[in-house]
Amino acid sequence: MRHWQLSSAAFALLIALVLSACGTQAPSTATGGSNAPAASTPATEAPAASTPATEAPAASTPATEAPTCGTEPVTLNAYFETGFDLPFKLSEEFSRQYPNVTWDIKQDQFTNLINATPRLLSGDNPPDLIRLPTLATIARDGLLKNLDPYAAAFGWDGWPVPQLNQARVAEDGTRGSGSLYAMGLNYSLTGIFYNKQLAAQIGMTEPPGTLAEFEELLARAKEAGLLPIMQWGSAKSGMGLAFPLQGLMASLGPVEPINDWIFQKPGATIDTPTNLEAAQHLQQWISSGYFPPDINSIEYTDAAARFTEGEGVFTFNGDWQNAGYDAGMAGNVGFFLMPPVDANGSPVAMSAPLTYGIAANAKHADCAAFFLNWVATDPAAREINVTVGGSNPGGPADAPIPSVAAGSVTNDTLAAGAVIGAAGTSMDFIANATSSIFAQGWTPELQKMVGGRQDAAGLLKAVQEQYERELSQ
Amino acid sequence: MVTDVMTSEHSPPARGATRRPTRTYRVRREQVAGWLFVLPALLIYAVFVLVPLLLTVGYSFVRWNGIGPMTWVGLKNYQTVLEVPDLIGTVFNAFWLVVWFSAIPVALGLIVAQVIHRVAMGPLGAVARTVLFLPQVIPLVAAGIIWGWLLSLTGLVNELLRAIGLGPFTRAWLGDFDTALSAVGIIGVWVLLGFCTVLLLTGMSKIDEALYESARIDGAGWLSEFVAVTVPLLRYEIGVCLTVTMIAALAAFDIVYVATGGGPGNATAVPGIQIYVLAFSQRQIGLASALAVLLMALVIVVILPVQRLSRENP
DSSP states (O other): OHHHHHHHHHHHHHHHHHHTTTSSSOHHHHHHHHSOOOTHHHHHSOSSSSSOGGGOOOTTSOOTTOOOOOSSOEEEEEEEETTOOHHHHHHHHHHHHSTTEEEEEEEEOHHHHHHHHHHHHHSSSOOSEEEOSOOHHHHHTTOBOOOHHHHHHHTGGGSOHHHHHTTEEOTTSOBSSSEEOOEEEEEEEEEEEEEHHHHHHTTOOSOOSSHHHHHHHHHHHHHTTOOSBOOOOOTTTOOTTHHHHHHHHHHHSOSHHHHHHHTTOTTOOSOOHHHHHHHHHHHHHHHTTOSOTTGGGOOHHHHHHHHHTTOOSEEEEEGGGHHHHHHHSTTSEEEEOBOOSSTTSOOBEEEEEEEEEOBTTOTTHHHHHHHHHHHHHOHHHHHHIIIIIOSBOOOSTTOOOOOOOTTOHHHHHHHHHHHHHHHTOEEOOGGGSSTTHIIIIIHHHHHHHHTTSOOHHHHHHHHHHHHHHHHHO | OHHHHHHHTTSSOOTTOSSOHHHHHHHHHHHHHHHHHHHHHHHHHIIIIIHHHHHHHHHTTEEOOSSSOOEEOTTHHHHHHHHOHHHHHHHHHHHHHHIIIIIHHHHHHHHHHHHHHHHOOSHHHHHHHHHHHHHHHSOHHHHHHHHHHHTSTTSHHHHHHHHTTOGGGOOOTTTOTTTHHHHHHHHHHHHHHHHHHHHHHHHHHHSOHHHHHHHHHTTOOHHHHIIIIIHHHTHHHHHHHHHHHHHHHHTOOHHHHHHTTTOSTTTTOOHHHHHHIIIIISOOHHHHHHHHHHHHHHHHHHHHHHHHHHHSOO
């Protein structure tokens, strides 16, 4: 008898694992959620306490009475991501300017947040503001507030288009167009950081203008006995080779099919001839020893630290790491965008909003929306955004970018952001296409490529199969 | 409440109540009291074990993302689990872990316990027991990070290899396809050896010394004593060790999650990790439940013979 209890107790742990997510939300919630997030529903819930939604003004003329936080005491219920100072600093500044607003902030690790978001949104005390890593499924389930009325009231519709595109979800569940379900606190940019000292050592006087020039530099670094590229790749951190791979994809081919795939457009595939070429380049980089041999066990933080300590001439990363690089290797770090194949072509970049959304049943949705608008438009908020967050604060096209300390790599990334904005060559991240394409597709398959157990064609085929399997569920 | 029960006991006598009704009455009363004592635990067991168990079986027949509507799909989830190589492949990894989590700790535990029991029952033995049992006390997440450092390319393990001239064998143990699963297994040995040793040592101290004496009179050496007396009399303890460690291997999650997260590739992916990823990351509750139910069936199939063996009379 005792043994049976032992085994069933151990098994119960496993079961609890599976069920702790769904136990709290019985099917009763499910039926509530099955009502598709019809675009019309939120309009009836007036975005402004004073003005009915039906009088929401057109995009061109911002509302005279846009929603505010009022004068009564308000406590915003927020969920932020652990390890990133930006939202905390912004919330402090917001309360300084609007003393009636206080914050009840909970925080969690990114991966935990991904898993917990549906429960938090459908729970009894839904957050007014929450960091949203992926949003298509939860928007489809009706858990997020449709922000269209706010966009109209605040004039967000008039902001540069790519900013808001990634946070739009159409009624068929595809991203990239349709109603707005989240806003970015800022807009991150990825590219190639380089160690200026080591780059000088291999004769790099200016950033490479073409892919061929970049590959020439990688070869020279290898010859000089340096590690050409520092990158992470453990399953726990997620495979960092997805960054150079996507850079190569967009360098060798057009950006639109990649975005279509990420946005789950019908019939989209990642297995295209130019993407195959990109994967072949990456495979050749791996076999040439351009990455650390132990990449499959390197964590993100370790890679950032090792690059800062002078291991690696280049590293593919995003501007969220600016502050870390500035602190660890002040004045010795530079940034450039993934160069095009052709010297006349445009550089490309992954750029994604730091998305925050509002729960469908949030108590203080108006105030949360007002905060999101404030982050993008208030000069003090934009200042914090750039100095703490390191990324472009977005907002209206004519809003000035706050100044940055001379010598900071943030100057390089902001300038690069302007280039990408003008060229229109930004993409979302291929790891964001579905909720587990990164953990179940890119990461294991790229790790296999490092281990010599997967080739370029097999990589794309395997990821595409995982993608279709997930979409069919 | 008790009086209520007592009055109701006066109605028709229960089975077996033939000659002495007063005694039966007392036994019945004790039984009821016993059930009342067990009731809170039973309720908790039902709510947190039985109900989730039944729900999991139920979920395994539907397609559900945890929030939206459920769709009945019959046995399709089970079919998918058996067809997708990445899912069913994890079971083979789990069996390889049985060697590391179960066979080695139990075998090694027997030897270590025997040595402690024979050679060092004093303070030295206490220190040895404490050191071996420590991994059960250290939070596994911290242990996972330390093992990550030890087994990294520049870690202590590789430093030692280089120091003794085995430089060519150095590698990122947890990041290499050929060694990752076994490296995880070694962490499992470290975690489970202490548990097995302490349990077996307790069993050994219960064995009657007279048995060893008579064996010695019959001319038995150290080894024959161990094989003919110690091991057969530890049958029950060994059974418990095997049961616990085999379940730890087949249903492994924590050790693998903190050490490798299932990588590289799917080299260390075990059913526990896949269930977690399917349920929480892919939000395929139905598929995750089907894999969980299959895993339960597997555990039962593997554990039943062990139970049978350890309970037979020696």
